[in-house]
Amino acid sequence: QVQLQESGPGLVKPSQTLSLTCTVSGGSISSGGYYWSWIRQHPGKGLEWIGYIYYSGSTYYNPSLKSRVTISVDTSKNQFSLKLSSVTAADTAVYYCARDHGGNSGFGYWGQGTLVTVSS
Amino acid sequence: QSALTQPASVSGSPGQSITISCTGTSSDVGSYNLVSWYQQHPGKAPKLMIYEVSKRPSGVSNRFSGSKSGNTASLTISGLQAEDEADYYCCSYAGSSTSWVFGGGTKLTVL
Numbered sequence: 001q002v003q004l005q006e007s008g009p010g011l012v013k014p015s016q017t018l019s020l021t022c023t024v025s026g027g028s029i030s031s032g033g034y035y036w037s038w039i040r041q042h043p044g045k046g047l048e049w050i051g052y053i054y055y056s057g058s059t060y061y062n063p064s065l066k067s068r069v070t071i072s073v074d075t076s077k078n079q080f081s082l083k084l085s086s087v088t089a090a091d092t093a094v095y096y097c098a099r100d101h102g103g104n105s106g107f108g109y110w111g112q113g114t115l116v117t118v119s120s
Numbered sequence: 121q122s123a124l125t126q127p128a129s130v131s132g133s134p135g136q137s138i139t140i141s142c143t144g145t146s147s148d149v150g151s152y153n154l155v156s157w158y159q160q161h162p163g164k165a166p167k168l169m170i171y172e173v174s175k176r177p178s179g180v181s182n183r184f185s186g187s188k189s190g191n192t193a194s195l196t197i198s199g200l201q202a203e204d205e206a207d208y209y210c211c212s213y214a215g216s217s218t219s220w221v222f223g224g225g226t227k228l229t230v231l
Contacts, residue, residue, distance in 0.1 A: 037220075047158070047166065047209055049220040060219050096165055106156030106171035106211065113165050 022097030123221035142210030154213035
């Protein structure tokens with residue numbers, strides 16, 4: 001059973017870069033065929049897809065965040081990461097990492113989520 | 121403003137059936153059979169309940185079913201149980217340039 005766990009600072013200052021890592025267990029990122037996503041949820045609000053990376057390294061981003069987002073993968077550590085630059089208070093949210101169910105058909109596996117607050 | 125439109129809330133009594141709608145456009149829901157539904161309890165991560173419009177992942181109760189007509193997808197929960205009380209989100213693929221869009225969520229109350 002695939003498990004995902006987010007890690008990273010819970011507090012980031014405005015204008016800085018938010019950096020999070022998702023550690024995958026129970027399966028290898030490099031084994032192929034899956035999309036590895038970042039999704040966020042503003043406090044009390046709905047879900048927003050940020051972007052994903054395919055096991056091959058191809059990336060796809062939400063157009064509204066594309067200029068500030070980078071998702072990368074470290075297969076040696078079985079991790080993938082999110083960097084979001086020039087953050088503001090509007091980026092305060094719970095950030096989830098997730099993996100698709102298979103065939104890019106939906107987000108079947110989720111981490112527990114980590115709250116990141118942007119504040120000075 | 122979310123890309124997909126859901127009712128803010130729905131309610132039903134135990135044993136009844138409810139349906140949650142998810143309205144998109146011809147660029148997302150109407151173009152792809154890649155609609156999924158998620159259940160989220162307070163403080164928890166979302167859980168995939170339906171994928172590819174109407175398929176259930178292993179372990180999801182057959183009380184949950186999905187369908188689509190035109191630009192609108194629907195999630196039906198039959199035989200409502202207290203544990204079904206949660207927020208529900210729809211999601212659709214919207215093409216390679218946009219990829220995935222979510223609905224604003226629907227709060228289900230079991231009376």
